[in-house]
Amino acid sequence: MPSSESTFTHASSQTPWTYGLAQKTLRTCSDWENNRLPIVRPKHGERAPPIKTQARGATILPNFVGLIFQVHNGKIYNDVRITEDMVGHKLGEFSATRKRFTYKQTKNK
Numbered sequence: 001m002p003s004s005e006s007t008f009t010h011a012s013s014q015t016p017w018t019y020g021l022a023q024k025t026l027r028t029c030s031d032w033e034n035n036r037l038p039i040v041r042p043k044h045g046e047r048a049p050p051i052k053t054q055a056r057g058a059t060i061l062p063n064f065v066g067l068i069f070q071v072h073n074g075k076i077y078n079d080v081r082i083t084e085d086m087v088g089h090k091l092g093e094f095s096a097t098r099k100r101f102t103y104k105q106t107k108n109k
Contacts, residue, residue, distance in 0.1 A: 052077060056092025071095035 042048035050068040065084055070077035071091045078095040086094065 050079060053091065056090065056095065058091045060086050060089055060091060062087050073097045 048067065050070045052070040052072075054072040056071060060082055064082045065087065067082050069080045069082065069091060071080050071094065072078075073095045074097050080091065080094045
């Protein structure tokens with residue numbers, strides 16, 4: 001093969017920039033800007049019922065602040081009250097799926 005006719009390019013220059021990103025991910029990013037999610041706010045003095053969800057991978061949006069979610073951990077639903085520090089994180093980060101390890105204390109004889 002003569003070198004004058006063939007050109008070699010690196011594989012990364014041939015891949016599009018959206019490689020690995022699904023359209024669902026791009027659509028979710030646009031929802032961040034508009035906050036069009038149907039979250040019903042309670043009236044002043046009323047308490048909103050907690051929102052029960054198994055979507056541990058859901059991103060916490062700014063309009064979720066002050067709401068209570070019940071996030072499933074595989075066995076039960078844990079209450080998670082959303083604060084401003086949690087914005088941008090995932091719901092599953094605040095509902096542990098494993099028990100904390102504790103040492104058993106033995107009696108000295």
